[in-house]
Every structure is written in structure tokens, then in C-alpha cells.
Amino acid sequence: MLFIEVMTPQGTLTEQERQALAGRLTARRLLAGTHDAVDPGVLGLLDSLTSVVVREERIWTAGAVDPSRYVVNVTVGVWGKEMSEHLVTRISAELADAGADAVVNVIGVPEGGYGLRGRVRRSPDMLDLIEQSRTGSAAPVPEGMVVDPVCGATLPVEDAVWLERDGRTYGFCCPHCRGHFAKRLRERADA
Known part of the structure; x- marks a missing residue:
């Protein structure tokens, strides 16, 4: 990487x-x-x-x-x-x-x-690896902070990239994580 x-x-x-x-x-x-x-x-x-x-x-x-x-x-x-x-x-x-x-x-x-492990890796592949490697934190999220649901980054709410879906609001560290998450939501809705 x-x-x-x-x-x-x-x-x-x-x-x-x-x-x-x-x-x-x-x-x-x-x-x-x-x-x-x-x-x-x-x-x-x-x-x-x-x-x-x-x-x-x-x-x-x-x-x-x-x-x-x-x-x-x-x-x-x-x-x-x-x-x-x-x-x-x-x-x-x-x-x-x-x-x-x-x-x-x-x-x-x-x-x-x-390329990684013998094949081409695109950003969705890397985001899958990142998402799979998340362990989560036992610590509570501090006031004024948000946890990215894809990569687990904790960042200030003012720095977050936002997505609203079905009455819920999600904060992300970058547009890549937001796009990955939105795609996952669409796939679940279509399933």
C-alpha cells in the first residue's frame, strides 16, 4: 500500500x-x-x-x-x-x-x-481488505467525533464526509469509504 x-x-x-x-x-x-x-x-x-x-x-x-x-x-x-x-x-x-x-x-x-497476492487490486478490493481487518475499539467515541463504519477511523465531525440513507446519517474519513459503504447498502437492498 x-x-x-x-x-x-x-x-x-x-x-x-x-x-x-x-x-x-x-x-x-x-x-x-x-x-x-x-x-x-x-x-x-x-x-x-x-x-x-x-x-x-x-x-x-x-x-x-x-x-x-x-x-x-x-x-x-x-x-x-x-x-x-x-x-x-x-x-x-x-x-x-x-x-x-x-x-x-x-x-x-x-x-x-x-498488485497484491498475485492479482490486481482496485480501490474496492483494498476497501474490502480494510473492512475485513477492522477490530473495532472498546473505547467509547468521544464527544464531537465520529467513527467511519468502513475503516474504523475516528475523526472530528467537522472533518467527516457525510451520507444520509433511510433516516440515518453516517460519517466517513473520505469519499472512498463513503462510496464503498453506499455500494454495500445498495447491494443489501437489492438482495
């Missing part, structure tokens, strides 16, 4: 520092502390679908090379547009905490361009 590639000038980091840097950029770390709490099962799934590579480049030409400046390419599924601001902000903060600056590129994979 996430492939994070960090490139640094050769010789700027020890192997231990590269390993520590990779540990700062896992899905679990990047999604921790966000305003929308992530369901533990969903977080486990996202972490299992994330790879982080830190590599040193032998040749690095970019004006005067600053050894504390890195380039980070983040390849993300079809939600690249929705996740870009969050990923750029979180990755930049993690690297700043490690004493580095970075150019962060978020690269969205087009629908049908992601």
Missing part, C-alpha cells in the same frame, strides 16, 4: 542510522497521533502492506549537496491525492526530528495499477 524510498548522499548515515530512519517511516509511525485514530486491525493491515527502503546514492548532483537533505519517494495506492498532504507533513516532521530535511514526492498509483 505504501512503498517509501529514502535516498541520501553516500556516506552520510551509518547502517544503524539508516535502520532507525526506516523505523521512523513505517505506516504505524506515520499514522500514529493523527487526528483520526486508526482502528488497530486496519493499522496492522496497512503496516503489513508498507515497505521502507533507505539507500545511499553514490552519485548525487543537485547544486551544492547538503548531506542533511534527502529525497523521499512515496508510492501510494489510489488514495495518493487524499493522502499527499498528510504524508508530506508527517514524513517531513519525522525527518526533521532526525535532523534532516527532505524533498517528498507522493506518487499515486492509478486504479488497477496495484
